[in-house]
Amino acid sequence: MAKNIIVIGATSAIALHACRYWAKENANFFLVARDDLKLSRVKEDLISFGATRVVLHKQDLLDQSAHPRIIEEASKCFDKVDHLLVAHGTLLDQSQVAGNVEMAMSEIHANYLSQVSLLILFSRVFVTQKEGNIGVISSVAGDRGRMSNFVYGSAKGGLSVFCEGLRNYLYHQGVSLTLIKPGMVATPMTQSLNIQSPLLAKPEVVGQEIAKGMSRHRKVIYTPFYWRTVMFIIRHIPSFLFDRLKL
Amino acid sequence: MKTNTYQSWGRFFHYSHSVIQPAWIQDVVESLKNNRNQILLPYGLGRSYGDSCLNQDQTLMDMKSLNRFVSFNRETGHMRCEAGVTLGDILDLAIPHGWFLPVSPGTKYVTLGGAVANDVHGKNHHVRGTIGNHITAIKLLRTDGTIHDLTPEMPLFKATVAGLGLTGVMLEIELKLIKEMPWFDTENIKFGGLDEFFQISDESDLSHEYTVAWVDCVSTGKNLGRGIFMRGNHSKDPSLPHKSVKPKLMVPFNFPEAALSKPTIQVFNQLFYHKQISKSMVSTVHYDPFFYPLDKVHDWNKIYGKRGFFQYQFVIPSSEKNALREIFSRIARSGMSSFLAVLKKFGDVPSPGILSFPEPGYTLALDFANMGPKTDKLFQILDRIVDDAGGKLYPAKDSKMDPRQFKNYYPEFEDFKQWMDPNISSSFIRRVVKNG
Structure with a gap:
């Protein structure tokens, strides 16, 4: 049977590549994003890859009052949801965010508050059906605050903790949650930061690892895999040393 | 807008560019609207060897995120x-x-x-x-x-x-x-010299969809122009799997120059030729090793070190066999030859492209490490033979062609130029066309 998949922030490069993996298995999609022109490009791509049915829903995700509508529309499409992927987010330049309260609040809204709202609402759907998998894209940046990205990182850290708790709750309802922590990925979101790093991964690789991990109901995915080790080390550097570094 | 050093595959040119990185078609449209005066060039993955994909001190539009x-x-x-x-x-x-x-x-x-x-x-x-x-x-x-x-x-x-x-x-x-299947029934045949190549090539083109030869460009005398002829057809065996594969190795740093010294290359050429002991070897191979043997080593262009390298590719009419012999002998004598010289006979299927490179005849492609004036001198000699034979060079590979040569090789440019976009240009076209 073809899988039913809901993707929030479906025009992100990582989400697209995860979706291609499921499209090859002829999945059905309900895609949510702010820009309908971009959504229709994604739809054409997924149909090329073999998607059976793709329904688009245009919505600015920062508008919390519109969230219940998303769940309503998605539920009309699918009587059962196999995967929900929450993939939206923003990454602003930390040097600007740190000195600007408004930007910092908007960063936290886009990377934490909006996800919490959507996840609470969607959890009800999954609890009712007593099965399925939720994937949430957090970040390695949420594993330890660093000077280079701690506003974004704190939002992702909050999201990670929220998801750990939600996973614990959903476990007892027969629903799995996959917490996804990508490292640096070469996407339109990161390209303006001009990162030159050998650790910079391709969205193709990350997207595919996410889809595979979610299909196997993995609990935590570091992607690419080496970030698990990198973050293990970073988390365990003693503070007296850590504070001297410029990470 | 950010500035970045984008290179071409030969890593010879080091130009700075303004860079636009659109992720969606609407971004492309927007950025053209917002920057009416820029002179730009679309850039893909930079696999052209010379400067045809570069636009010195102007704008490159990096197209790789438009991949849907x-x-x-x-x-x-x-x-x-x-x-x-x-x-x-x-x-x-x-x-x-x-x-x-x-x-x-x-x-x-x-x-x-x-x-x-x-x-x-x-x-x-x-x-x-x-x-x-x-x-x-x-x-x-x-x-x-x-x-x-x-x-x-x-x-x-x-x-x-x-x-x-x-x-x-x-x-x-x-x-x-x-x-067609992604598998190929192939045959590799050793040949001792160019005459044998001409014969095998003409025969094979009738029976095989894919034909190409690797030629040893180091050996002289009786071994001049020896090599291995590779030919193949799509396999018709329905039991073979329909699948694609992923590459593994990569070259993470620039090799020191000694790595490509003359003895290393001689040994490589010897090994490649003698790897195959029998005269003919038949096998069924997957498309990846068949078409893209070098893709296995990511960034293989770095083995030529920081000074970069050139690829020289020309086509000359089939009747000009002596010119081809002369070219091989010049390259072998120069001692500057590279790992692989790839030789193939083009057919007569006309391309729709006004400026298309292929024409009926023999095409040879080979790499040369950048050795400054020595390399220039060899290219001048080769250019003269190609010119006299009525041949031409391939812009995608070229780093050295001058306006006189371009005019001579591509008279179609007179027709082409009316279709050029006035706000698009490249380092290559400025080099080969005066006032380009």
Whole structure:
């Protein structure tokens, strides 16, 4: 049977590549994003890859009052949801965010508050059906605050903790949650930061690892895999040393 | 807008550019609207060897994020995609459904836009012509904001195929795939010299869709022009799996110059030739090693070190066999030859592209490490032989051609230039066309 998949922030490069993996298995999609022109490009791509049915829903995700509508529309499409992927987010330049309260609040809204709202609402759907998998894209940046990205990182850290708790709750309802922590990925979101790093991964690789991990109901995915080790080390550097570094 | 050093595959030119990185077609349209005065060039994956993909001190539009598919008809094999989709992406999608690329160059890490702009060819040129022969539609955006849906009979289509990116920004391209297996029944045949090559090549072109030869460019005397002829056809064995593969190795740093000294290359050439003991070797191989042996080593261009390297590729008419002999003898004597010299006879399938490179005759492609004036001197000698034989050089590979040569090789440019976009230019075209 073809899988039913809901993707929030479906025009992100990582989400697209995860979706291609499921499209090859002829999945059905309900895609949510702010820009309908971009959504229709994604739809054409997924149909090329073999998607059976793709329904688009245009919505600015920062508008919390519109969230219940998303769940309503998605539920009309699918009587059962196999995967929900929450993939939206923003990454602003930390040097600007740190000195600007408004930007910092908007960063936290886009990377934490909006996800919490959507996840609470969607959890009800999954609890009712007593099965399925939720994937949430957090970040390695949420594993330890660093000077280079701690506003974004704190939002992702909050999201990670929220998801750990939600996973614990959903476990007892027969629903799995996959917490996804990508490292640096070469996407339109990161390209303006001009990162030159050998650790910079391709969205193709990350997207595919996410889809595979979610299909196997993995609990935590570091992607690419080496970030698990990198973050293990970073988390365990003693503070007296850590504070001297410029990470 | 950020500035960045984008290079071409030969790593010889070090130019700075302003860079635009659109992620969506609407970004391309927007950025043209907002920067009316910039002189830009669409950039794919930078696999052109010289400066045809560079635009010194001007703008490059990096197209690689425009990599979405628009449609794929599994019944007819028509596939439409954004210009930044790579040939590797196309194979990954097409192969499980029984389809294959009609034309494959030596690497799958090129964008479809780049492949069309250079009208690339492959081992099956004598049967299927260039990639341009298989393009059924192009959506082209001119810098004046107009969008043109081009089909093969239109003059702007003919200018855009092999147009080196100079006619506008290709947004979408549609191609027709072929219904073939991703496996090849191949035969490798050793030949002792060029005369034997000419004979095997003529015979094989009648029986095999794919033919190419590797020639030892180091040995002189009785071993001059020896090599291995590779020929193959798509396998018809239905039991073979329809799957694609991923590469593994990479070259993470620049090699020291000694790594490519003359003795190393001599040993490499000896080994390559003698690796195969029998006169003929038959096997069934997957498309990856068959078409893209060098893709196994990511960034192999770094083995030529920081000074970079040149590729020299020409075509000369089939009647000019002596010129070919002369070229091989000059290269061998120079002692500057490279690992691989690739020799192939082009067929007579005409390309729609006005500026297309292939013509009936023999084409030879080979690498030379950058050794400064010594290399220049050798190229001057080779150029003269190619010129006298009525041949021409390939812009996608070129770093040295001058305006006189370009005019001589590409008289079609007079017709082409009316289709150039006034706000698009490249370092190559400025080099080979005065006031370009």
